[in-house]
Amino acid sequence: MTRTVFITGASSGFGAACARKFAAHGDRLILLARRQQRLQTLADELDGCDTHLISLDITDQQALQSAIENIPEAFGKPDVLINNAGLALGLSGADQAEMSHWQQMIDTNISALVHLTRLVLPAMVRRDRGHIVNIGSTAGNWPYPGGNVYGATKAFVKQFSRGLRADLLGKRIKVTNIEPGLAETEFSLVRFNHDAARAAEVYDGTKPISADDLADIIHWVCNTPAHININAMEIMPLCQSWGPFRIDRQMSFD
């Protein structure tokens, strides 16, 4: 059956790779991001796939609502919503971080994700079918220095995903939180204000998760038997693991 798959953050990274993967399996796509030209180039590449493009800032609530109301009828209602648009900005400690960065991460990773879910979910409930795939992060499970608000937004996404599952018991609607670790996309470029050298250092000497790796996993998650729900999946490259607790041995309390 051809599904309508709605992917946010489709102009790059995981979102673009998911678009290619789902298109290759015959699904029709609704693709959202700010960069219209990127979306158009992707849609041209996916020749033969029915694609509806939504070019907007997902934090603009009015624009988002109007875009959802104006999805062409031929696309029907989304069967799968991949809440992927998101970002980290900066890696400064909490006393130094820019408040505007924190606000943008909260607006994008939390508020916009919640808003879009609220807009799309009623039709899934009415039709008694659907799948919401939220893109969380290992940063929502494990803290690291400088990850402060970014990690907190992803912890929100994790708990929101669980809450959705609790609310949707008895409905044929699946909810999954995908929690990737080190993955090479434009993520670090954005985090470090397009400083390419600094972004490259993040992946230096590693074999990180690729966008295609993650798209394969998401596609699998969206194709499990009807009675199975993958609640959460944490994925790291083999070269990544946890560090020990840090202990400061210099502190004085005199």
Ligand SMILES: NC(=O)C1=CN([C@@H]2O[C@H](COP(=O)(O)OP(=O)(O)OC[C@H]3O[C@@H](n4cnc5c(N)ncnc54)[C@H](OP(=O)(O)O)[C@@H]3O)[C@@H](O)[C@H]2O)C=CC1
């Ligand atoms: N790469 C990594 O290491 C990991 C990433 N993640 C998460 O995966 C998700 C995708 O990131 P990834 O593919 O890595 O990074 P990319 O930077 O490559 O992609 C981010 C996508 O989000 C879109 N986006 C960001 N802000 C907005 C906005 N305000 N309105 C609309 N679209 C927006 C961007 O589109 P545009 O700029 O055109 O608007 C882009 O398509 C994010 O939620 C990220 O937090 C989770 C774990 C690991």
Ligand SMILES: N[C@@H](C=O)C(=O)O
């Ligand atoms: N796991 C990465 C993205 O979410 C990170 O925290 O750097």
